[in-house]
Ligand SMILES: *[C@@H]1O[C@H](CO)[C@@H](O)[C@H](O)[C@H]1NC(C)=O
Ligand SMILES: *[C@@H]1O[C@H](CO)[C@@H](O)[C@H](O)[C@H]1NC(C)=O
Ligand SMILES: *[C@@H]1O[C@H](CO)[C@@H](O)[C@H](O)[C@H]1NC(C)=O
């Protein structure tokens with residue numbers, strides 16, 4: 001019997017994948033198996049060798065289970081403007097459908113690069129970081145087939161620790177945008193996730209949950225929690241759009257009971273039910289990462305034989321969701337004199353009262369719908385910079401990011417004249433400070449041309465007057481440096 005099954009599987013695999021035979025089964029993988037599956041994936045490459053994979057851990061639970069992340073992309077490390085997207089499963093240990101779907105997604109992406117144009121494009125234009133399980137220890141306690149309840153949902157706390165509770169809900173254990181003083185506990189799973197986000201700049205994220213069928217977007221926390229009204233972010237248009245991308249491409253996202261009324265299969269978190277210290281709010285408010293919570297199964301822990309159905313329902317929504325990381329604007333923020341990238345610059349879009357931050361490499365991303373926008377960048381020791389740009393309608397099958405690099409002018413070296421235009425002007429006027437002598441500058445300061453993806457970009461920021469000023473002062477530096485040398 002077993003032999004017959006094996007022959008069948010081998011034949012099936014052979015027919016389906018000819019050269020490469022893998023075939024992940026639709027079953028729940030234990031934590032040990034999950035690690036093995038990911039290790040197996042990391043040894044695979046596509047025929048062209050273009051997909052780069054990396055298996056890394058963001059830390060260990062107190063029981064010693066690694067929190068594995070599988071990264072995959074077909075881009076180079078050097079290419080700028082490629083958004084980091086993360087997908088997180090199994091944050092609640094007894095909601096493991098997402099955990100298995102994410103394993104299948106990795107397999108699907110590896111198998112289809114260079115075979116399917118959509119997948120090729122996706123890996124050409126994103127860096128994906130997949131964390132199948134944020135709560136592996138909770139998963140190990142949960143029971144297959146149990147649709148309700150909290151058995152395995154929480155993280156069990158080290159009895160030796162000073163934490164006063166023994167069971168922590170990870171989705172109630174992050175800093176909150178509205179209640180800064182509220183307690184969060186030093187739980188490995190939360191702190192590892194926070195460190196991960198400090199280390200990498202993600203622009204888009206999904207957390208996969210179970211127990212409902214709805215695409216839930218921030219905020220969950222609310223300053224008016226009791227009234228059941230939405231608690232909207234300044235990017236509500238973008239969040240609703242992202243939620244609809246998922247829900248409208250899912251055949252079944254309509255809520256699980258006739259008591260819930262999720263229009264279009266989406267809901268604002270607080271409008272559904274408000275809670276504090278959730279992971280989605282933390283992603284957005286503390287890291288400028290747009291995270292949505294997708295509730296993808298009415299039963300929290302359905303029998304494994306149901307998994308193919310969930311996989312089929314969620315594949316297209318997931319791919320389209322990831323693709324949206326390529327809408328909006330990206331660029332690099334750098335020091336005009338040294339050309340060095342500026343990390344942790346504050347990036348704001350007019351009419352949206354929220355601050356995002358540039359990455360260690362000066363890159364930033366803002367997912368935005370088509371329209372005209374004004375970007376304002378601030379960094380310590382620099383004059384702030386304001387630029388206008390356009391996000392245009394998607395042409396063709398794939399979105400593309402508007403590219404807007406932002407040079408920043410050292411406020412010690414440059415001083416604005418008293419007649420400088422108001423802060424809304426595109427091209428600030430600059431004069432060279434008297435304290436200039438002895439400062440080492442690169443007089444040849446080359447124009448910055450970074451290789452960025454995307455076929456077209458709309459860069460309406462640099463007006464002619466701005467260019468003239470920049471060139472004028474480049475020449476002026478050159479003369480000054482020459483003067484100093486002589
Ligand atoms: C990993 O790959 C090895 C060798 O191909 C295979 O024997 C094993 O079953 C795989 N493990 C899992 C968990 O898929
Ligand atoms: C490529 O993959 C997408 C997403 O799974 C699918 O919708 C599409 O049909 C595939 N295209 C081909 C040519 O197989
Ligand atoms: C993906 O990138 C490869 C290598 O740069 C390129 O040859 C190919 O045309 C790209 N395909 C798509 C669909 O973007």
Ligand SMILES: *[C@@H]1O[C@H](CO)[C@@H](O)[C@H](O)[C@H]1NC(C)=O
Pocket residue numbers: 179182183276
């Ligand atoms: C958080 O702080 C707010 C305001 O101080 C308070 O109303 C709320 O009950 C607190 N929540 C928790 C979980 O402590």
Ligand SMILES: *[C@@H]1O[C@H](CO)[C@@H](O)[C@H](O)[C@H]1NC(C)=O
Pocket residue numbers: 198199200360
């Ligand atoms: C992220 O972590 C890696 C590996 O520990 C380290 O080399 C890198 O400098 C870190 N980057 C940032 C921005 O913290």
Ligand SMILES: *[C@@H]1O[C@H](CO)[C@@H](O)[C@H](O)[C@H]1NC(C)=O
Pocket residue numbers: 258259
């Ligand atoms: C809601 O569903 C329950 C059970 O599925 C059914 O008995 C009830 O009549 C429904 N209520 C409405 C208003 O449709």
Ligand SMILES: *[C@@H]1O[C@H](CO)[C@@H](O)[C@H](O)[C@H]1NC(C)=O
Pocket residue numbers: 261262263
């Ligand atoms: C659901 O909400 C929509 C919009 O708020 C409303 O038009 C509709 O009547 C509601 N349906 C039910 C069954 O409550």
Ligand SMILES: *[C@@H]1O[C@H](CO)[C@@H](O)[C@H](O)[C@H]1NC(C)=O
Pocket residue numbers: 353
């Ligand atoms: C912007 O948001 C902050 C909190 O994030 C708030 O304190 C401030 O009042 C807001 N400003 C405006 C103009 O809405």
Ligand SMILES: *[C@@H]1O[C@H](CO)[C@@H](O)[C@H](O)[C@H]1NC(C)=O
Pocket residue numbers: 335380381382410411412413439
């Ligand atoms: C600006 O220039 C001054 C003078 O050379 C230098 O000391 C300072 O570090 C620079 N500031 C930044 C933020 O690079």
Ligand SMILES: [Zn+2]
Pocket residue numbers: 092095209210
């Ligand atoms: Zn959950």
